[in-house]
Amino acid sequence: MRSHLLHSLAIALIASCCAQRQPQNTYRLQGQVLSIEAPRKTLTIKHSEIKGLMPAMTMPYTVKDDRLLNGLTPGDLVDATLVIVSNDAYLTAITKTGQAPLEKPPADAPMPSASSGPKLLEPGEEVPNASFVDQDGRKRTFNSFKGSTVVMTFIYTKCPLATFCPLMDRHFATLQTSLDEDAAKRVRLVTVSFDPATDTPRVLKQHARALKADPTRWTFLTGDQNEIDRFAARFGVAVSRASNDPRDITHNLRTVIIDAEGKLVKTYVGNEWTPGQVLTDLRDVIRDSGFGIRRAS
Numbered sequence: 001m002r003s004h005l006l007h008s009l010a011i012a013l014i015a016s017c018c019a020q021r022q023p024q025n026t027y028r029l030q031g032q033v034l035s036i037e038a039p040r041k042t043l044t045i046k047h048s049e050i051k052g053l054m055p056a057m058t059m060p061y062t063v064k065d066d067r068l069l070n071g072l073t074p075g076d077l078v079d080a081t082l083v084i085v086s087n088d089a090y091l092t093a094i095t096k097t098g099q100a101p102l103e104k105p106p107a108d109a110p111m112p113s114a115s116s117g118p119k120l121l122e123p124g125e126e127v128p129n130a131s132f133v134d135q136d137g138r139k140r141t142f143n144s145f146k147g148s149t150v151v152m153t154f155i156y157t158k159c160p161l162a163t164f165c166p167l168m169d170r171h172f173a174t175l176q177t178s179l180d181e182d183a184a185k186r187v188r189l190v191t192v193s194f195d196p197a198t199d200t201p202r203v204l205k206q207h208a209r210a211l212k213a214d215p216t217r218w219t220f221l222t223g224d225q226n227e228i229d230r231f232a233a234r235f236g237v238a239v240s241r242a243s244n245d246p247r248d249i250t251h252n253l254r255t256v257i258i259d260a261e262g263k264l265v266k267t268y269v270g271n272e273w274t275p276g277q278v279l280t281d282l283r284d285v286i287r288d289s290g291f292g293i294r295r296a297s
């Protein structure tokens with residue numbers, strides 16, 4: 001019952017912040033299907049520039065109707081309509097226009113895979129330390145957050161799709177406003193950019209301001225790309241950057257809770273978690289602290 005209330009609260013918060021519907025925009029998307037995940041109604045497409053929206057890039061896209069995926073295979077060239085509404089993006093009208101051999105991923109940007117990638121952290125395992133720079137340009141080690149329960153996610157500020165990194169930002173903004181004073185003293189929100197070339201401290205500071213992030217509660221980190229990739233990979237974050245265009249970033253999403261001793265508690269995969277779930281899990285992590293959620297007034 002309680003978690004149901006939290007969940008409703010989170011939904012109400014999201015609904016209230018995003019109530020103004022923007023008109024939907026449609027764009028023509030042309031590219032090659034790299035992979036298809038039918039159960040998640042998702043396909044990854046390497047596509048050319050979408051004028052007025054984003055440069056050429058490789059990204060996962062969702063469909064509302066999984067019948068659109070019928071008959072598609074990796075390597076297919078497609079022409080599709082990308083629909084963008086304020087908080088959602090999806091493909092409609094996918095037409096197969098041809099077939100081409102799949103390019104091998106560049107050797108300098110391997111996607112960590114289950115067999116060759118770094119060892120994934122298990123719940124209860126200590127998170128290894130790493131060095132970062134925060135939005136004020138200060139050096140920050142991960143270990144410096146010890147003593148606080150950390151909710152951490154990985155994004156890049158130029159992410160063009162509302163349902164990916166910008167959704168993580170909106171969820172974190174909801175978390176920030178849902179923690180009461182006492183809980184806020186014990187919980188740290190941490191957003192790590194995996195695009196440090198673009199996301200300098202100055203860019204992150206502007207981004208934080210736009211999100212109304214309270215610097216005493218929510219920290220943004222950037223730093224050395226290799227160090228960030230190594231750190232992020234331990235949570236299952238996979239990032240690959242095209243060698244010819246650094247803005248062409250393919251990535252997945254991971255959000256984690258880490259306890260005050262620096263041990264991994266839980267990993268949320270993808271973009272389907274809700275702030276309400278995280279608040280419920282946080283309550284378990286710091287149950288003895290009188291942890292509370294701000295009441296709806």
Ligand SMILES: [Cu+2]
Pocket residue numbers: 155156159160161164165166251
């Ligand atoms: Cu993104």
